[in-house]
Structures are given as structure tokens and as C-alpha cells.
Amino acid sequence: MSYAILNAAEGGRVIAAGQIYGGTYDAYKRLFPTLGINVDVVDDVNDLDAVSRLIKEDTKAIFIETISNPLTVIADIEALADLAHANGLPLIVDNSLATPYLLDPIKHGADVVVYSATKALSGHGSVIGGLVVDAGKFNWSGSRHTHFKREILLFENKSFLETFPQFPFAARLRLTQVALLGAALSPFNAYLILQGIETLSERVKKQSESAWKIAEFLNEHPQVLWVSHPNLPDSKYKQLAAKYLPKGTGGIFSFGFNGDAAARNKFINALKLFSYHANLGDARSLIINSPRTTHAELTEEEQLRAGVLPETLRLSIGLESPDDLIADLLQAFAAV
Structure with missing residues (x-):
């Protein structure tokens, strides 16, 4: 979740659900502002008027849980995706509680999906890990996401958009947040997650x-x-x-x-x-x-x-x- 928001919202703001996992809410307050990202919390994520009022010039993403923790609030993904896209914003969703078996948010308009693999994906409480899934559909070349256009010396002064036109978000996350901040998944944890996904x-x-x-x-x-x-x-x-x-x-x-x-x-x-x-x-x-x-x-x-x-x-x-x-x-x- 943190890497997805850091990648999408560099130097800007995120609109985020208030009825959400406590650790995520804590990151809204104590982590993201120190890294140059401000979070605007909406109490009712399905109140589209309230979400719309929070959209500012420097807003760069909307973040929700498909099923909230712990109160099982169900987000109206399609309505939120339509609102986000109409304003040039990606919809980032945490689908950890629903899992891909119960719900595929990408089919309903989500642009980025994150999972805590510690939970149902592995299924036995024996792993610490997470996943970020890029739908590959959002246009990151808009005016809200100029950091994707920044020239990178490693790419012979080409941007992530130019170098990875089909999946700039996933490539930037892998080569920036993961590469520079760490949190790479260990081989054994990857093995346990794959074992869990089978069942x-x-x-x-x-x-x-x-x-x-x-x-x-x-x-x-x-x-x-x-x-x-x-x-x-x-x-x-x-x-x-x-x-x-x-x-x-x-x-x-x-x-x-x-x-x-x-x-x-x-x-x-x-x-x-x-x-x-x-x-x-x-x-x-x-x-x-x-x-x-x-x-x-x-x-x-x-x-x-x-x-x-x-x-x-x-x-x-x-x-x-x-x-x-x-x-x-x-x-x-x-x-x-």
C-alpha cells in the first residue's frame, strides 16, 4: 500500500477512506506527510459528493479498501473509478479482505490493486509480504503525474513513460520504491505465498x-x-x-x-x-x-x-x- 501511494502521489495529495485498517490510518498521519504526500480523509467513501469536494489541483490518487477492516464497508468501485477517471486520477484499492477469488477490482475500473499477502493469500499466518498489481490501463502522462515524465539517466535520459509505455507504474515502483527502499520479498516467503494461493x-x-x-x-x-x-x-x-x-x-x-x-x-x-x-x-x-x-x-x-x-x-x-x-x-x- 505504501509503495503504491508513494509511487502515484509523489509531491501531492491522496483522497483516502476513513473507515479503514488502523495501521493505514496511522500512515496517513505519521508517514506520508513526512514524505511530501498529504492525505485528505473522507468519512463515507461512497459519498461521491464528499469525495469530489476533496479533489484539488495537486490531488494524485484515490485510495480505498474494497471491503474495509474491521467494519466490512463495501466500496462502490465502479462509481469511484468513474469519478476518479473523470478527474484524471487513478483508483488504488486494497483488496486484501476480498482476495482475487471473491472480487477482481480491475474488472470494475480499479487501476492499481494492493494485497497484504500475509493475510488470506498465504492463509496460515506464517508470511510477511505484499503485492501490487498494475492494471496497465491508466494514462500516467496527464498533468497530475509529471513525475512519470522525468528523465532518468539510467534509461539514457528517457522517462518511465517512454521506456515502459505499457506498464510505467509497475516499472517505476519496482525500480524506485522497491529498489531504493527495500522490502523485497524473500524466496522462501514467495514460496509459501504461492503454496497458499493454490488453496x-x-x-x-x-x-x-x-x-x-x-x-x-x-x-x-x-x-x-x-x-x-x-x-x-x-x-x-x-x-x-x-x-x-x-x-x-x-x-x-x-x-x-x-x-x-x-x-x-x-x-x-x-x-x-x-x-x-x-x-x-x-x-x-x-x-x-x-x-x-x-x-x-x-x-x-x-x-x-x-x-x-x-x-x-x-x-x-x-x-x-x-x-x-x-x-x-x-x-x-x-x-x-
């Missing part, structure tokens, strides 16, 4: 089905305040989920625990099958209290703005039997 469809299919069954169970439980799953009847993202994610919405969703901090901790500690771990997309089922972990970098005001309420618990459903996982949740509720 991606089977894992994500089961995880999606199990997550839906567990979400339905939690939605009726008296110790649950709310459930954020896009397939529930009262979800504002139900239609977008049907449009973009007909095969399922993945294994991650959140719910609000009805109790104070001590009761939440007691509930988490009582679980036997769920592991307390900040990863997601794992073969094992995981639980985390997002305000204290994945979004701990945010102030209370920023957490509320992002919709991450104090009672939020995020589940990442693994490959165990959903009935066993429901039984585990039941006994943990009873222990509080």
Missing part, C-alpha cells in the same frame, strides 16, 4: 460460508449489540455486496459486545477455539478487540469517526467447523 478458493469459500452462519447466530444473541456483516438484511451495503461479491463477502466481520471492558476481556479469555491474534484470513479462527489493537494508533475521536466503537470485536473465521465455533462463542458468553 485460496477452497479456503475463502468455506470461510465466507462459515462467517455468514456465525454472523446470523450473533445477530440474534442478547449479549450482542450489533453485527457488521454486509449480507445481513439491515446492512446498508447489502446491495453492493450482491453486485460485487456474489460468491461471498469473506471470513471477516465485527460485532459489538454488550458489556464493559472487563466483561469483554473475560469473554475473549474464555474462548478456546478462537485465538487472540491481530492477523486475519488465517486457517485458524481469530478474535481481536480492534480499538485496543488494530486501531490503537487512533485517538478516541478518530476511532469514533471511523466507526470503531469501544465495544467492537473483530472475528476472522478460519477452517474449523462453524458449529464448533458457535459452541465456543456460546460457552464464552456464558462465562461472562
Whole structure:
């Protein structure tokens, strides 16, 4: 994600979703401004008028998650792509939660897609890695992206656009951000990711089905305040989920625990099958209290703005039997 934004938005601004992974939000505040990139946060990524109002002369990209972490907000990719392209901007999307099995954002207009390969692509919580996919369709020769026209001595004073006309974005990222900043993937990690991808469809299919069954169970439980799953009847993202994610919405969703901090901790500690771990997309089922972990970098005001309420618990459903996982949740509720 960082390399994609650094590559697209050098010396400019990015419009970015506010309901997003906490580490990404932290990068908005503490990393990108120190590197000459300012981030304009939009609270509702599907509010096209709000997004439009943030477009400035030096805006260089729009960045979203296709399914947000942890509240599973579904972005209207086609509408955002149309808006971005009408203003000479690329749409960069993080598709880590959906994975390529459930959703291909490029088919809906995305220009650059990023993945945390640590998550479902590898699938076992044993790898640190990431991927950047260049659709090869965006015109980087526009007035907003003059850094792609800069002459490079290595290329005999030709630009990335001239040297790599079919994929200037991918080439510049590989030969600038990766080459000069590092973070090259190790061969063994690459091997583990490739091994994981071989079973991606089977894992994500089961995880999606199990997550839906567990979400339905939690939605009726008296110790649950709310459930954020896009397939529930009262979800504002139900239609977008049907449009973009007909095969399922993945294994991650959140719910609000009805109790104070001590009761939440007691509930988490009582679980036997769920592991307390900040990863997601794992073969094992995981639980985390997002305000204290994945979004701990945010102030209370920023957490509320992002919709991450104090009672939020995020589940990442693994490959165990959903009935066993429901039984585990039941006994943990009873222990509080």
C-alpha cells in the first residue's frame, strides 16, 4: 500500500477512506506527510459528493479498501473509478479482505490493486509480504503525474513513460520504491505465498460460508449489540455486496459486545477455539478487540469517526467447523 501511494502521489495529495485498517490510518498521519504526500480523509467513501469536494489541483490518487477492516464497508468501485477517471486520477484499492477469488477490482475500473499477502493469500499466518498489481490501463502522462515524465539517466535520459509505455507504474515502483527502499520479498516467503494461493478458493469459500452462519447466530444473541456483516438484511451495503461479491463477502466481520471492558476481556479469555491474534484470513479462527489493537494508533475521536466503537470485536473465521465455533462463542458468553 505504501509503495503504491508513494509511487502515484509523489509531491501531492491522496483522497483516502476513513473507515479503514488502523495501521493505514496511522500512515496517513505519521508517514506520508513526512514524505511530501498529504492525505485528505473522507468519512463515507461512497459519498461521491464528499469525495469530489476533496479533489484539488495537486490531488494524485484515490485510495480505498474494497471491503474495509474491521467494519466490512463495501466500496462502490465502479462509481469511484468513474469519478476518479473523470478527474484524471487513478483508483488504488486494497483488496486484501476480498482476495482475487471473491472480487477482481480491475474488472470494475480499479487501476492499481494492493494485497497484504500475509493475510488470506498465504492463509496460515506464517508470511510477511505484499503485492501490487498494475492494471496497465491508466494514462500516467496527464498533468497530475509529471513525475512519470522525468528523465532518468539510467534509461539514457528517457522517462518511465517512454521506456515502459505499457506498464510505467509497475516499472517505476519496482525500480524506485522497491529498489531504493527495500522490502523485497524473500524466496522462501514467495514460496509459501504461492503454496497458499493454490488453496485460496477452497479456503475463502468455506470461510465466507462459515462467517455468514456465525454472523446470523450473533445477530440474534442478547449479549450482542450489533453485527457488521454486509449480507445481513439491515446492512446498508447489502446491495453492493450482491453486485460485487456474489460468491461471498469473506471470513471477516465485527460485532459489538454488550458489556464493559472487563466483561469483554473475560469473554475473549474464555474462548478456546478462537485465538487472540491481530492477523486475519488465517486457517485458524481469530478474535481481536480492534480499538485496543488494530486501531490503537487512533485517538478516541478518530476511532469514533471511523466507526470503531469501544465495544467492537473483530472475528476472522478460519477452517474449523462453524458449529464448533458457535459452541465456543456460546460457552464464552456464558462465562461472562
